[in-house]
Amino acid sequence: MPIVTSYMRAFNSKKLDPYPVEVLKRVDRPTTKILDDQVRRVDERESGFNRARRGDFGPNLQREVARFVPKFPISGALSFMSAAEVDIVDGIPAGTKAPLPDDPVAMSRHIKELAYFLRSDVVGICRLPPYAVYTNTFADGKPVELDHKYAIAILIDQDWKTIRGSSGHDWISASQSFISYSTSGFIACALADYIRRLGYPARAHHARNYQVVVPPILLWAGLGEVCRIGDIVLNPFLGPRFKAAIVTTDLPMEPDKPIDFGLQDFCNKCKKCARECPSNSISSDDKVMHNGYETWPNNVEKCTAMRVGNKHGSSCGTCIKVCPWNKPFTPFHRLMMWTMRTIPIMRNFAIWGDDLMGYGKPELKYKWWFDLEDVDGQLRVPPKSQDVDFYEAQKGGDPHADAPEERKEER
Numbered sequence: 575m576p577i578v579t580s581y582m583r584a585f586n587s588k589k590l591d592p593y594p595v596e597v598l599k600r601v602d603r604p605t606t607k608i609l610d611d612q613v614r615r616v617d618e619r620e621s622g623f624n625r626a627r628r629g630d631f632g633p634n635l636q637r638e639v640a641r642f643v644p645k646f647p648i649s650g651a652l653s654f655m656s657a658a659e660v661d662i663v664d665g666i667p668a669g670t671k672a673p674l675p676d677d678p679v680a681m682s683r684h685i686k687e688l689a690y691f692l693r694s695d696v697v698g699i700c701r702l703p704p705y706a707v708y709t710n711t712f713a714d715g716k717p718v719e720l721d722h723k724y725a726i727a728i729l730i731d732q733d734w735k736t737i738r739g740s741s742g743h744d745w746i747s748a749s750q751s752f753i754s755y756s757t758s759g760f761i762a763c764a765l766a767d768y769i770r771r772l773g774y775p776a777r778a779h780h781a782r783n784y785q786v787v788v789p790p791i792l793l794w795a796g797l798g799e800v801c802r803i804g805d806i807v808l809n810p811f812l813g814p815r816f817k818a819a820i821v822t823t824d825l826p827m828e829p830d831k832p833i834d835f836g837l838q839d840f841c842n843k844c845k846k847c848a849r850e851c852p853s854n855s856i857s858s859d860d861k862v863m864h865n866g867y868e869t870w871p872n873n874v875e876k877c878t879a880m881r882v883g884n885k886h887g888s889s890c891g892t893c894i895k896v897c898p899w900n901k902p903f904t905p906f907h908r909l910m911m912w913t914m915r916t917i918p919i920m921r922n923f924a925i926w927g928d929d930l931m932g933y934g935k936p937e938l939k940y941k942w943w944f945d946l947e948d949v950d951g952q953l954r955v956p957p958k959s960q961d962v963d964f965y966e967a968q969k970g971g972d973p974h975a976d977a978p979e980e981r982k983e984e985r
């Protein structure tokens with residue numbers, strides 16, 4: 575009775591997700607307008623980084639785009655791992671379908687269990703919107719043909735502790751992206767391979783080999799809402815502090831529903847990312863319609879110039895660092911997040927309190943990495959390195975000693 579046994583296990587009532595996603599308000603459509611019949615598919619070659627590669631932003635950024643990640647050895651190593659996943663995204667499904675329960679709900683649960691076993695932080699499933707498929711990829715420029723029915727989205731946390739020690743635009747910044755890119759890519763490749771072994775087509779999409787645009791998939795899979803930081807989707811438990819990989823497939827599954835946790839109202843009030851962005855790329859204005867999506871406008875050219883051309887670090891994620899939703903999952907912050915989600919009148923207070931508590935500032939006592947820059951194959955301590963302060967902090971005894979009482983739980 576192997577099928578029945580698996581079926582019963584798949585339907586057991588124990589809690590599935592590490593985060594309490596069951597408390598979120600589910601809605602039929604994302605909280606921002608998407609005019610499904612007006613969204614044009616986009617060409618990946620027109621992304622900010624690929625335009626920099628093409629020379630659209632001048633010769634300096636065209637040169638720097640090849641080194642802004644590997645110039646710091648940790649992000650170089652992680653990007654190398656990500657590159658190793660490029661050619662293992664797809665394959666031929668097994669000729670015979672596995673004996674599985676004919677139940678999409680049980681299959682969704684099973685796939686999520688596997689994704690968590692593989693160390694995902696948050697997982698969601700949706701029908702694949704046709705407009706989320708690129709027209710062409712940057713790698714070879716060939717037209718993309720992808721007609722899978724479902725998308726599984728895998729989120730990986732960029733690490734609270736590390737971002738706490740960072741300014742958001744120092745040497746560790748690209749590493750935080752690439753720990754999430756390489757890990758989510760690994761999970762997506764393994765998950766897609768497993769589904770193909772069950773006899774269904776499946777393709778992994780990760781940072782070095784996407785055929786799909788990630789944000790609309792995250793919206794429909796109930797993993798977040800559109801936020802003020804351009805095209806980024808913000809998750810109610812991780813904030814914007816994650817990267818995502820996707821698996822597309824025809825394995826029948828029950829999709830999740832979009833979520834509403836009050837972020838549109840929160841971002842209207844907050845604007846902290848716009849205030850702190852070092853390149854003034856983020857607008858403080860209202861949302862606009864762009865390519866069939868309602869979103870806050872941002873300046874892609876300025877943001878790309880900051881990330882690629884950053885002379886005193888590797889990339890930038892300051893907007894992620896300073897966002898009030900970028901918090902650890904402690905009892906205190908769970909209470910604050912619940913308040914921010916459910917009591918609109920308290921949102922101004924939460925925004926004010928976030929500044930008052932000093933969140934968003936780098937805390938050097940948590941810095942654990944060495945500032946290093948590869949210049950023509952030689953590693954050097956970069957100009958304006960903060961490592962001197964770092965060593966002083968290391969000599970200072972308990973690095974938590976001067977943390978406010980209510981923040982000591984974050985140790």
Ligand code: SF4
Pocket residue numbers: 850851852853854855856876877878880881890891892893894
């Ligand atoms: S990544 Fe940096 S430059 Fe780009 S929007 Fe965020 S804070 Fe601004």
Ligand code: SF4
Pocket residue numbers: 801802803808840841842844845846847848893896897898899
């Ligand atoms: S910093 Fe504020 S405005 Fe910006 S994304 Fe986060 S909540 Fe929204």
